[in-house]
Amino acid sequence: MVKRWIMVCLGLLLGTMMYAQEFSKVASKEPELIQKGEDKLYCPICGMNLKQYYKTSHGAILSDGTAKQYCSIRCLAADWEAIEARLVKVVVTDVVSEKLIDAKEAFYVIGSKIPGTMSQVSKLAFEKEADAVAFMKENGGELGRFENAFAKAKASLSDDVDEFIKKKQKGMYPMGEKIYHKACDKEKIHLHDFNTISELKIFVKKSQACGELEEKELQAVSLYLWEILRFAEHNHTHKSVIHVEKSEKCPVCGMFVYKYPKWAARMSYEENGKKMSHAFDGVKDLLKFYHNPSQWGNYTKLNDEAYTILVSDYYTQEAIDGKKAFYVIGSDTYGPMGKEFIPFATLKSAQSFLKDHKGSEILSFDKISEALVYAQDK
Structure with a gap:
């Protein structure tokens, strides 16, 4: 009897191990990609190949008609603050059919x-x-819905980030650094040109700025450039940039501005003898506040001369006078809150960006009406 029980347990154990070994997150057929652009194959948060992690991929469909697709619910959680205000629907890959389905209708196996x-x-x-129950019988875990899985993803986000940084410090970062110094044409790579790691990754791949690379090598050098070198350059710059405290939230959308340094803007003024200063995660939100401050709290509209406005030049990240800047609208470049007014210190830079990014118009600060600001949300 004991011998039979042992044999049954061994059989179940071997079956579970075989299933775990056989299970692959890679798409078994052409994956359903909802992002647009050349970098649509890569997660915009971590840069990983969506085909390789398709069975854990999640997508966010936004109110402006655009979509983002992530390798995991973890990367969705990491980007949540930037997309929540514009979110229409979350989709997820069904492990069995490999079709994208409404995440709120899905059944999740958590902790298998x-x-x-x-x-x-x-x-x-x-x-x-x-299907979820059958999977659990083989692989363990607990049954839940999207809200359960997402809550766990958000709760463990900090620990997950720390854990994967440790892993990358031992493997991917050193590999990427070695490739960068041995194989990359440093003159071709301008890190401030990219909004996401996926944009950087597709550039490195298409331009062959680092030569012919395997997928793992491409990911390694992209991670090194995006997560190590980019911040090193930012920390050692002598340019004047907009400083944002970690506690500062945008008064319009409520997001923490320090997370989006590329888009930081600031408005300062004095009211009733008290100095006031607000940080924004983009020019669009700053303009909403500028045109109608009382809509966002107990604030009063002052004359234009009272406001000091700083915005971040898109190319250089330098803090520039917002009233003298040139703004491109209608481009294919989006900020944390979607369509944006992209600022530049010079008309030449604005014209170059307009041409490269399919912009529709260049405007000076005084030509931007409140109606035009809200038109960008449509």
Whole structure:
């Protein structure tokens, strides 16, 4: 009897191990990609190949008609603050059919034996509850819905980031640094030109700025450039940049501005003898506040001369006078809050950006009406 029980347990154990080994997150057919652009194959947060992690991928459909697609619910959680105000729907890959389905209708298996994607705890979605239950019998875990999986992803975000930084410090960062110094044409790579790691990654791949690279090598050098070198350049710059405290929230959208240094803007003024200063995560929100401050709190509209406005030059990241800047609208470049007024110190830079990024118009500060500001949200 004991021998039979041992054999049964061994059989179950071997079956579970085989399933875990056989399970692959890679798309078995052409993946359904909802992002647009040349970098649509890569997660905009971590740069990972969506085809390789397709069975854990999540997508966010936004109110302006655009979409983002992430390798995991962890990267969705990392980007949540930037997209929440514009979010229409979250979709997720059904493990069985490999179709994108409404995440709120999905059944999640949380904490199975399958390794997580960018997280220490795996979260896999199924369209049918029966499929999720069958998967749990083989791999363990607990059954939940999107809100359960997302809550766990948000709660563990800090720990997951720390854990994966440690792993990258041992492997991907050193590999990327070695490739960068040995193989990359440094004159071709201008890190301030890119909004996301996925944009940088597709540039390195297409331009062959670092030669012919395998996917792992491409990811390694992209991570090194984006997460190490980019911040080193920023920290050692002698240019005047807009300083934002970690506690400062945009008075319009409520997001922490320090997370988006590339888009930082600031408005300062004095009211009733009291000095006031507000940080914004983009020019668009600054303009909403500028035109109608009382809509966002107990603030009074002052005359234009009372306001000192600083915005971040898109190319140089230098703090420039917002009233003298040139703004491009209608481009294919989006900020944390979607369509943006992209600022430049010189008309030449604005014209170059307009041409390269399909912009529709260049405006001076005094030509931007409140109606035009809100038109960018449509």
